[in-house]
Amino acid sequence: xxxxxxxxxxxxxxxxxxxxxxxxxxxxxxxxxxxxxxxxxxxxxxxxxxxxxxxxxxxxxxxxxxxxxxxxxxxxxxxxxxxxxxxxxxxxxxxxxxxxxxxxxxxxxxxxxxxxxxxxxxxxxxxxxxxxxxxxxxxxxxxxxxxxxxxxxxxxxxxxxxxxxxxxxxxxxxxxxxxxxxxxxxxxxxxxxxxxxxxxxxxxxxxxxxxxxxxxxxxxxxxxxxxxxxxxxxxxxxxxxxxxxxxxxxxxxxxxxxxxxxxxxxxxxxxxxxxxxxxxxxxxxxxxxxxxxxxxxxxxxxxxxxxxxxxxxxxxxxxxxxxxxxxxxxxxxxxxxxxxxxxxxxxxxxxxxxxxxxxxxxxxxxxxxxxxxxxxxxxxxxxxxxxxxxxxxxxxxxxxxxxxxxxxxxxxxxxxx
Numbered sequence: 001x002x003x004x005x006x007x008x009x010x011x012x013x014x015x016x017x018x019x020x021x022x023x024x025x026x027x028x029x030x031x032x033x034x035x036x037x038x039x040x041x042x043x044x045x046x047x048x049x050x051x052x053x054x055x056x057x058x059x060x061x062x063x064x065x066x067x068x069x070x071x072x073x074x075x076x077x078x079x080x081x082x083x084x085x086x087x088x089x090x091x092x093x094x095x096x097x098x099x100x101x102x103x104x105x106x107x108x109x110x111x112x113x114x115x116x117x118x119x120x121x122x123x124x125x126x127x128x129x130x131x132x133x134x135x136x137x138x139x140x141x142x143x144x145x146x147x148x149x150x151x152x153x154x155x156x157x158x159x160x161x162x163x164x165x166x167x168x169x170x171x172x173x174x175x176x177x178x179x180x181x182x183x184x185x186x187x188x189x190x191x192x193x194x195x196x197x198x199x200x201x202x203x204x205x206x207x208x209x210x211x212x213x214x215x216x217x218x219x220x221x222x223x224x225x226x227x228x229x230x231x232x233x234x235x236x237x238x239x240x241x242x243x244x245x246x247x248x249x250x251x252x253x254x255x256x257x258x259x260x261x262x263x264x265x266x267x268x269x270x271x272x273x274x275x276x277x278x279x280x281x282x283x284x285x286x287x288x289x290x291x292x293x294x295x296x297x298x299x300x301x302x303x304x305x306x307x308x309x310x311x312x313x314x315x316x317x318x319x320x321x322x323x324x325x326x327x328x329x330x331x332x333x334x335x336x337x338x339x340x341x342x343x344x345x346x347x348x349x350x351x352x353x354x355x356x357x358x359x360x361x362x363x364x365x366x367x368x369x370x371x372x373x374x375x376x377x378x379x380x381x382x383x384x385x386x387x388x389x390x391x392x393x394x395x396x397x398x399x400x401x402x403x404x405x406x407x408x409x410x411x412x413x414x415x416x417x
Contacts, residue, residue, distance in 0.1 A: 029149050034380050034392075037368075041378035052405035053378040054393035057194060057343065059260040061315075063297075064308040067259060070300035071293050080292035086284035087276075088115025088268070089292070092299045096268050099302040103226060104237040106251070106270070114276050114283065115290050115298075119224050119254035119267035120146055125286075126220045126250045126269055127154040127186070129279040135185040140171040141386035142345060144194045144222075148386075151188075159184070160386055165336045165347055169196035170204065173211045186218045192225040192235055195385045195392040196345040197320075197338020199229055202236045209242030219245060222252045224267075225341040227309050230317050233339040247272050257341075258309055259301040266290055266298040316342045319395040319402055326406045327393075330413050342396040345382075349389040354416035364389050375408040 020027065034055055041053030062068075074080050087093065093110040100106050116122040123146060131137065133155035139147055141160045148158040161171045161179050176187065189208065191200040200208075212219050221238050229235050239246045254267030269279055289295075320337070323344055327335040332350030352362055357374055361367035364381040368391065371377050382390030395402055 025153065028152065030145075032145055034145055034384065037378050037380050040372070044372075044376070044378075049376055051372070051376045051378055052397075052401050052408070054395075054397070054405060055378050055380050057257070057341075057394050057396060058262045059257065059312060059342070059396045060398055061260040061312050063260050063264070064301075064304075066304055067261070067297050067300045071264075071297035074293045074296035080296065082292075084289045084292055084295075086288050087280040088113065088290065089295045089299070092295050092302075095299055095303050096270070100251075100253075100270060104223070105240045106237050108270050109273070111273055112270055112276050114269045114279050115295060116254075116267045116269060116283065117287055117290050118265040119222070119252060119256055121287070122252045122254065122267040122269045123147065123220075123222065124150040124153065125279050125282060126252055126271075127151050127156060129275055129282065130218055130220075130250070131156040131186060134183060136181060136183040137186040137188060138176055138179055138184060138217075139188050139386075140190075142169060142193075142195050142382065142390070142392075143188070143386050144190065145384050147188055156186070157183070162387070164387070165334060165345075168336070169193060169198040169345065170200055172204075173207050176208065176211060180215060180217070184215075184217060186220055187212055188220050188222070189238060190222040192229060192338075192340025194225065194341055195343050195380075196336075197341045197343050199233050199235055199340040202234070202241060205236050205238050206241045209238045209245045212248070213242060213245050216248070218248045218250070220250045220252060224253055224257050226253065227258045227306070228313055228316060228342060229340040230313075230320060231339060235340060250275065255298045255301045260312065261297070261301065264294045264297055266294050315399075316395065319397075319399060320344070322399070323393065323395045323402060323406060326403070326410065330410045332413065332416060342394055344393050344395065345385075345390055346393075347390050351413060351416050352389065356412065356416050364391060367391075371409055371412060375412040377405045377409045379409075 037055035041051045044051040093113040096113045097108050097110045127150050131154040135156045136159050137151045137156045139158045139160050141162050151158045159179050161175050163169050163171050226235050239249045250271040255261040324335050324337050327333050327346050333346050335346035361370050365383050368379050368381040380392045382388050
């Protein structure tokens with residue numbers, strides 16, 4: 001057959017069998033490590049094993065009663081049975097603006113607020129709205145597992161900037177400058193931090209903010225743990241201490257951690273009006289409005305008293321002190337005291353390569369598996385947060401479970417030889 005007679009192969013003639021069933025964009029996403037650990041712990045418990053999970057960052061307290069009552073009342077109101085503005089209920093956007101001014105001193109207009117389906121959607125939409133393919137995002141490590149995935153889905157390139165326990169898990173302006181390139185567009189900033197509990201001091205927040213302004217770099221600052229600080233430490237908002245940053249800054253927040261509302265799925269973005277308008281347009285096609293009943297609950301939360309928050313913080317503080325003390329007594333474990341959030345991030349490098357129950361774990365992933373199998377305790381290994389050799393443990397669980405779980409883990413790890 002002559003060349004001219006050869007059949008033409010087009011995309012339509014390619015056998016479906018050789019096509020990828022899942023897009024490369026979605027197929028490349030890793031499962032959330034924290035949720036995976038939590039799911040495995042719950043599955044083992046359902047199978048009858050007494051597993052104690054330190055994986056999920058979820059307060060063990062019920063949502064405060066006035067918030068629940070507001071939601072129950074909202075269910076009966078016909079106005080909540082219909083579509084509402086995609087950017088959020090106007091009264092909730094106004095209340096979030098007022099709450100932000102009250103809690104951080106950051107003055108914004110309601111039009112600068114976008115209500116999202118939880119803080120996780122807020123993070124994704126922040127990157128999707130300002131990042132173009134190939135843009136680099138500076139990502140201090142350890143980092144929350146979702147950040148690099150959200151950056152990648154937006155077409156961006158995460159550039160990790162490493163820190164460890166010797167620096168309090170905080171990066172410096174000098175490190176950020178060393179990582180900056182002509183393609184750097186955004187810095188992700190999180191204080192108080194998930195997974196480490198680190199809280200940047202005011203002077204360091206200001207220095208980083210002024211560096212970002214000087215180089216025209218956007219800052220996405222995650223303030224979801226703003227109310228969870230200890231020992232008199234203050235979490236400061238970067239656009240407050242560096243007002244000139246406001247035009248190139250997006251604040252991410254939500255009700256999940258402060259008000260024990262992880263399952264209600266209400267978060268928000270705060271930013272320049274043009275960026276929030278663009279993100280709102282995107283959300284109008286992506287999800288439309290957040291559940292109206294959940295928005296009414298969030299309205300009660302952000303407009304109400306912080307007394308319940310103070311009670312929860314006191315309990316977290318007590319657990320923080322207990323878990324740090326217990327972990328620090330385990331040979332081979334180095335556990336800094338966190339100043340915020342509800343996590344500890346101990347180094348377990350001193351245990352790697354040592355024999356425990358006939359096994360020599362060489363990575364924190366392998367060590368975490370060993371702990372789950374033999375101590376029936378679920379922790380998240382540092383690989384999930386960009387820093388191998390560490391564990392993340394959430395102390396947002398009951399006091400009794402916390403002591404029992406760490407005791408079990410300590411008894412196993414003390415066998416290391």
